[in-house]
Amino acid sequence: MKLVRALATGGAAGAAGTTALNTLTYLDMVWRARPASSTPEATVKKLADITGVKIPGTDEERTNRLAGLGPLTGLIVGVGVGAVLGIAREAGYRPGLLGSSLAATAGALIGSNGPMTVLGITDPRTWSPADWASDIIPHLAYGMVTGVALHALDPSAYHPS
Numbered sequence: 001m002k003l004v005r006a007l008a009t010g011g012a013a014g015a016a017g018t019t020a021l022n023t024l025t026y027l028d029m030v031w032r033a034r035p036a037s038s039t040p041e042a043t044v045k046k047l048a049d050i051t052g053v054k055i056p057g058t059d060e061e062r063t064n065r066l067a068g069l070g071p072l073t074g075l076i077v078g079v080g081v082g083a084v085l086g087i088a089r090e091a092g093y094r095p096g097l098l099g100s101s102l103a104a105t106a107g108a109l110i111g112s113n114g115p116m117t118v119l120g121i122t123d124p125r126t127w128s129p130a131d132w133a134s135d136i137i138p139h140l141a142y143g144m145v146t147g148v149a150l151h152a153l154d155p156s157a158y159h160p161s
Contacts, residue, residue, distance in 0.1 A: 010086015
């Protein structure tokens with residue numbers, strides 16, 4: 001039962017962090033009038049091509065499905081990183097708030113940018129400073145919110161006086 005609770009609380013912490021990441025990303029889009037990134041959809045399309053999975057429908061339907069599947073990968077990464085950190089906490093990995101936040105940030109950066117880089121969708125070595133800022137800042141927010149939530153949801157962190 002402790003493992004299920006750790007998975008659930010970690011997932012909830014990751015969902016909170018993902019909300020923070022998405023909020024900052026959308027605010028950046030509003031502020032700079034920039035379009036949404038197409039890299040999540042391109043990643044799903046490339047993975048489908050590599051694995052031979054057919055995305056059904058007409059060209060327009062496939063495009064629309066990719067537009068939904070791309071952002072879902074970010075949600076999966078965000079909740080998944082939180083869930084992994086929840087399980088790690090249950091297993092004894094209990095860094096302080098800063099350590100938890102940095103671990104969450106690193107997990108989200110690797111989980112989101114790693115597959116895109118490996119598949120050749122993006123190359124961080126070619127990113128401009130603005131590109132880096134628009135990626136790092138929301139991921140730092142993810143890490144901070146996820147770290148705070150992990151600590152707040154951890155019943156063993158509270159010691160009655």
